Amino acid sequence: xxxxxxxxxxQMRVLDYSIDWFVLRYNAITQLPxxxxxxxxxxxxxxxxxxxxxxLKRATKAWDPAGPASQVFxxxxxxxxxxxxxxxxARDLRMRRLLDxxxxxxxxxIIIADGLVNxxxxxxxxxxxxWCLLKQIDWFVFPWDWRRRVDDVGTxxxxxxxxxxxxxxxxxxxxxxxxxxxxxxxxxxxxxxxxWILRNVAPHPGNLRKVITVAxxxxxxxxxxxxxxxxxxxxxxxxxxxxxxxxxxxKALSSFPGCYSWHFLPEDFYNANPVDFQGGPYPLPSxxxxxxTTNIPADPYDPQPPDERYPTxxxxxxxxxxxxxxxxxxxxxxxxxxxxxAAKFVNIRGDTTANNTxxxxxxxxxxxxxxxxxxxxxxxxxxxxxxxxxxxxxDLARQVPGNVITVVGGDAEHSIILDxxxxxxxxxxxxxxx
Numbered sequence: 001x002x003x004x005x006x007x008x009x010x011q012m013r014v015l016d017y018s019i020d021w022f023v024l025r026y027n028a029i030t031q032l033p034x035x036x037x038x039x040x041x042x043x044x045x046x047x048x049x050x051x052x053x054x055x056l057k058r059a060t061k062a063w064d065p066a067g068p069a070s071q072v073f074x075x076x077x078x079x080x081x082x083x084x085x086x087x088x089x090a091r092d093l094r095m096r097r098l099l100d101x102x103x104x105x106x107x108x109x110i111i112i113a114d115g116l117v118n119x120x121x122x123x124x125x126x127x128x129x130x131w132c133l134l135k136q137i138d139w140f141v142f143p144w145d146w147r148r149r150v151d152d153v154g155t156x157x158x159x160x161x162x163x164x165x166x167x168x169x170x171x172x173x174x175x176x177x178x179x180x181x182x183x184x185x186x187x188x189x190x191x192x193x194x195x196w197i198l199r200n201v202a203p204h205p206g207n208l209r210k211v212i213t214v215a216x217x218x219x220x221x222x223x224x225x226x227x228x229x230x231x232x233x234x235x236x237x238x239x240x241x242x243x244x245x246x247x248x249x250x251k252a253l254s255s256f257p258g259c260y261s262w263h264f265l266p267e268d269f270y271n272a273n274p275v276d277f278q279g280g281p282y283p284l285p286s287x288x289x290x291x292x293t294t295n296i297p298a299d300p301y302d303p304q305p306p307d308e309r310y311p312t313x314x315x316x317x318x319x320x321x322x323x324x325x326x327x328x329x330x331x332x333x334x335x336x337x338x339x340x341x342a343a344k345f346v347n348i349r350g351d352t353t354a355n356n357t358x359x360x361x362x363x364x365x366x367x368x369x370x371x372x373x374x375x376x377x378x379x380x381x382x383x384x385x386x387x388x389x390x391x392x393x394x395d396l397a398r399q400v401p402g403n404v405i406t407v408v409g410g411d412a413e414h415s416i417i418l419d420x421x422x423x424x425x426x427x428x429x430x431x432x433x434x
Contacts, residue, residue, distance in 0.1 A: 001069045007110045011112045012160060022138070022140050023168070025138070026173050038434070041181070043137065043182060043433075044139075044179065044183070045183050047185050048185070048194055050190050050215075051146040052117070052146060053124050053146075054114075054117070055117050056114075057076060057080075057112055057113075058076055058110070060076060079093060079117070080115075080116075085235055090249060090252060095147060113143035128419050147255075147258050149325070151329060154201070166179050184208070184212070189262065191214060191216020191217075195216065199333070210431060214417055215349060215418075220262055220264040221358075221385070221387065223385070224263050227253050228310060228318055229311065230374075231247075231253065265390075267299040270287050271287075276394040284389045288360040289363065305365075311367070345400070346403045347405065348417075348427075350407050350408075350414065351406055353409060357385065361377055362375050383412050383413055384414050407423050408422075
């Protein structure tokens with residue numbers, strides 16, 4: 001079998017353990033006496049965590065192209081716990097693109113997503129999951145490999161995971177159909193996945209009630225530009241306590257096709273929709289990325305001059321092919337919604353009222369790439385990570401403005417917004433949960 005076939009089979013095998021727990025919870029709620037039923041109408045809610053919120057594990061041995069059709073592996077965490085984050089293991093997340101456009105993991109060691117990150121005992125979405133339990137919602141956390149393109153993740157979820165999930169639950173829960181009434185909710189970059197699914201899968205399997213995004217960067221944000229030159233402070237290392245892994249992290253990040261979709265929006269899209277971006281409660285008065293010297297727009301998808309904005313392939317592994325693929329994917333993210341799609345779509349965004357979210361950036365020319373040519377230039381209202389102007393879909397705001405919901409105050413901060421009582425109350429109202 002091919003590398004990709006084995007990788008997807010392994011991902012399904014690992015997800016089966018989470019399905020076991022779903023079945024256990026589902027049957028436990030079914031057996032409750034009627035007077036203990038808080039939410040008698042059953043519905044399934046799939047959570048797509050934010051980018052970097054899913055734990056990634058790496059096989060302890062390489063895939064063998066001459067091996068048996070069924071290869072089973074053991075795994076170790078390379079992203080998602082303290083030893084991995086501090087020990088430079090994120091460098092082993094590096095990928096390589098083959099001539100046919102497919103990707104393999106470093107040294108052909110398969111990497112799979114398995115659960116949520118856990119740093120010093122802190123796991124994201126704990127408040128959300130406790131709320132789901134108290135409301136007797138049939139929830140499933142779908143960990144995903146945030147290194148890969150959103151369309152790859154969405155296709156796997158629809159084509160491979162959902163049919164298998166539905167069959168298992170029906171077989172083990174007295175023929176109950178978990179897709180008779182289900183919704184998708186995606187936080188941060190997970191919102192881009194559910195956005196893509198909404199726009200690209202028609203008809204959806206089963207009865208899809210709602211697709212909810214929470215703090216999703218539809219039009220990108222300034223943080224991604226920094227990563228091509230600076231790596232990521234979360235995993236770069238902390239000298240003198242740990243070695244400096246910055247260059248290895250930059251090369252790993254440059255190999256992730258999924259990260260190329262986190263850029264600021266293309267300039268032509270901004271110019272084609274001036275009223276939507278320059279008006280409303282959270283305006284973006286001008287294009288957010290400009291040249292340091294001339295103040296002329298510097299489009300991350302079409303940088304000018306083209307060979308003097310990003311590091312070269314030799315310097316960091318930056319892949320202009322993936323930049324082009326990401327621009328095509330952006331067109332998918334922002335394609336017009338049908339009336340039926342808009343009715344199912346809900347965007348929840350945050351405004352901490354601290355007016356402290358990084359907004360516009362300036363670029364200098366490269367090479368050299370040190371020091372970093374990227375500098376943040378202004379701040380704007382938002383959730384501390386994502387500006388409020390990027391976390392709503394403009395087509396949805398035109399068609400169904402009531403489906404764009406703003407959570408305001410201290411609990412609107414990006415990392416905790418899905419756990420906040422305000423957000424949970426809005427999700428309950430959207431899903432009709434008492």
